[in-house]
Amino acid sequence: MSTTAPAPKAQVERWERFRNGRNSALAADHGWLTLTSFQWLESEPAAVELVPGLWSTDGTTATLTASAAAGLTLVGTGTPVDGTISATLQDEESLMWVQFGGADGTQVVVELAMRADKYAIRTRDNGSAVLTEFDAVPTYEYNPDWVLEGRFEAYPEPVDVPIGTANPLVDGVHRSVGEVVFRVPGLPHEVRLHAEAEKLGALNVTFHDETNGNTTDEWRKLGVARPRQDGSVVLDFNRAINYPSAFTPYGTCPMPVAGNSIDVAVEAGEKLPVGRIV
Structure with a gap:
C-alpha cells in the first residue's frame, strides 16, 4: 500500500516515542541482545562453554558445582557459589541464576531455562558485540x-x-x-x-x-x-x-x-x- 496523505504529526510523534522505548528496552543489560549461547544440560556433571563450573540435571532439578575461585555468584544476592547448588523450574520458566566476569563480577548472567521439558542454560554477556554495536x-x-x-x-x-x-x-x-x-x-x-x-x-x-x-x-x-x-x-x-x-x-x-x-x-x-x- 502507498499512502496518499502525510500522517498527522501527533500520530508520528506517538510512534517515535514507541520506537525510542523499544530501542531502549532492547539495549538493556543482560537483555535479548546479549545472548551468546544456548546449551542443554546432561545427566552427568560436565563443563559447558563460556561458563565455569560443572553442570547437570536429573530431569527434575538442575545442579551446578563450582568453587569460590571460579567467581560465580548468585544473581540478586551476590552470594558466592562455593560447592553445589540446585534449582527446579517448570516448563517454559526461566531463572537468572548466577553471574560472573567483568570488573564487578556481573558482566555475564547465566539463565537457567526449562524448554521442551528439558533444562538448558543461556549466557547473557553485556560484552556481546550484538549489544555493544546496537544503535536501533x-x-x-x-x-x-x-x-x-x-x-x-x-x-x-x-x-x-x-x-x-x-x-x-x-x-x-x-x-x-x-x-x-x-x-x-x-x-x-x-x-x-x-x-x-x-x-x-x-x-x-x-x-x-x-x-x-x-x-x-x-x-x-x-x-x-x-x-x-x-x-x-x-x-x-x-x-x-x-x-x-x-x-x-x-x-x-x-x-x-x-x-x-x-x-x-x-x-x-x-x-x-x-x-x-x-
Missing part, C-alpha cells in the same frame, strides 16, 4: 495506511494449537483465545489471525507476510490493544516488531500458527536487524 532496529517509515480497523472474534474457550519455534528441538503451543479479523486494501478476502491473550485484555498476533526473508525476518508479531465493547480493534502494523530470534540464534521464540499469514507485503514496522541475512 531498522524500520519502514511510518505509514498511516497500515493502521487498520478490524474485529476480535473470541472463542468460547482458549484453544491450544501446536506450533514450532525458532529452535527446531523445541516445540511450542499457541494458546489461541480467538481470531482478529480485518481487511487489507487490495486483498479480496478477509484476513484471520489467531490471537493470544496479553495483560489487561490486550492481544498478541504472530504473523507471516510477503516481506519475510527479504526486508523482514521470517515472522513478526503485533500487539493489539484490548478490544472495544463491540469487539472492534485497531491494528497498527507500524508497531509490528521482531521476536528476539531475529537478533540471536539462541532464542526459542514461537512461530505463527499455520495459516497466520497476510498475503501481501506488510511494508510497515521493524525490518531485519543490521547485519542479519535470511
Whole structure:
C-alpha cells in the first residue's frame, strides 16, 4: 500500500516515542541482545562453554558445582557459589541464576531455562558485540495506511494449537483465545489471525507476510490493544516488531500458527536487524 496523505504529526510523534522505548528496552543489560549461547544440560556433571563450573540435571532439578575461585555468584544476592547448588523450574520458566566476569563480577548472567521439558542454560554477556554495536532496529517509515480497523472474534474457550519455534528441538503451543479479523486494501478476502491473550485484555498476533526473508525476518508479531465493547480493534502494523530470534540464534521464540499469514507485503514496522541475512 502507498499512502496518499502525510500522517498527522501527533500520530508520528506517538510512534517515535514507541520506537525510542523499544530501542531502549532492547539495549538493556543482560537483555535479548546479549545472548551468546544456548546449551542443554546432561545427566552427568560436565563443563559447558563460556561458563565455569560443572553442570547437570536429573530431569527434575538442575545442579551446578563450582568453587569460590571460579567467581560465580548468585544473581540478586551476590552470594558466592562455593560447592553445589540446585534449582527446579517448570516448563517454559526461566531463572537468572548466577553471574560472573567483568570488573564487578556481573558482566555475564547465566539463565537457567526449562524448554521442551528439558533444562538448558543461556549466557547473557553485556560484552556481546550484538549489544555493544546496537544503535536501533531498522524500520519502514511510518505509514498511516497500515493502521487498520478490524474485529476480535473470541472463542468460547482458549484453544491450544501446536506450533514450532525458532529452535527446531523445541516445540511450542499457541494458546489461541480467538481470531482478529480485518481487511487489507487490495486483498479480496478477509484476513484471520489467531490471537493470544496479553495483560489487561490486550492481544498478541504472530504473523507471516510477503516481506519475510527479504526486508523482514521470517515472522513478526503485533500487539493489539484490548478490544472495544463491540469487539472492534485497531491494528497498527507500524508497531509490528521482531521476536528476539531475529537478533540471536539462541532464542526459542514461537512461530505463527499455520495459516497466520497476510498475503501481501506488510511494508510497515521493524525490518531485519543490521547485519542479519535470511
